[in-house]
Amino acid sequence: MSNEENQNQAVENTALPEAPKSALNNIISTLMGLKAKNPIVFFGAVGGLVVLLIIIMLSGGDSKTVSGPVIKNLAVGQQYVLKSANSYDKDATVRLVAVPGTISAYDDTEEADRNGACQHIPQGTPVTVLELQDAYGKKNAYSKVQIEEGECKGNSGWALSIDVQ
Numbered sequence: 001m002s003n004e005e006n007q008n009q010a011v012e013n014t015a016l017p018e019a020p021k022s023a024l025n026n027i028i029s030t031l032m033g034l035k036a037k038n039p040i041v042f043f044g045a046v047g048g049l050v051v052l053l054i055i056i057m058l059s060g061g062d063s064k065t066v067s068g069p070v071i072k073n074l075a076v077g078q079q080y081v082l083k084s085a086n087s088y089d090k091d092a093t094v095r096l097v098a099v100p101g102t103i104s105a106y107d108d109t110e111e112a113d114r115n116g117a118c119q120h121i122p123q124g125t126p127v128t129v130l131e132l133q134d135a136y137g138k139k140n141a142y143s144k145v146q147i148e149e150g151e152c153k154g155n156s157g158w159a160l161s162i163d164v165q
Contacts, residue, residue, distance in 0.1 A: 070162075072164070074129050075129065078128070079126055079127070079129075079148065080126075081124050081126055081164075082094040083163060093120035094120070094121050094163045095119060095159065096120075096145070096156075096158065098158070099158065100135060101135055101142070102158075118151075118152035121150075122150070125148075127146060127147055127164065128148055129164065130145065132161070133158070140161050141160070142158050143160075145164060
């Protein structure tokens, strides 16, 4: 076989199967028949599709940005309150840990972890910022806080700065 015969055979093998090919031919012939018999309807339908496509493309929505919790400019020695930035539940707690960066390293599935000594502090608890720590390229990502009220008064630990409001 020559190269030309191989190419012709490859083109024949990649052709559409007969059923989709005939369906496509029927659609095209129907559209061309409509164009010949009633061009106003044909071009009106095409224009309507173009207008619909333009409306869909231009209705992309507002350019408003979604805002979420923002880390405040915290100052050492100032008093703030704890507020969980990732929860709307009023009973949610804020996790305090001994070392900054270990907040994401705990397993929250054990009840014993939930009942540990002053690890989960209720929202709204007043705290004083003792120290700030940079992490992962973010300035002041963690805050060392001292609890000012409640049963854990006087204890300190590290929290995410976004949870100190």
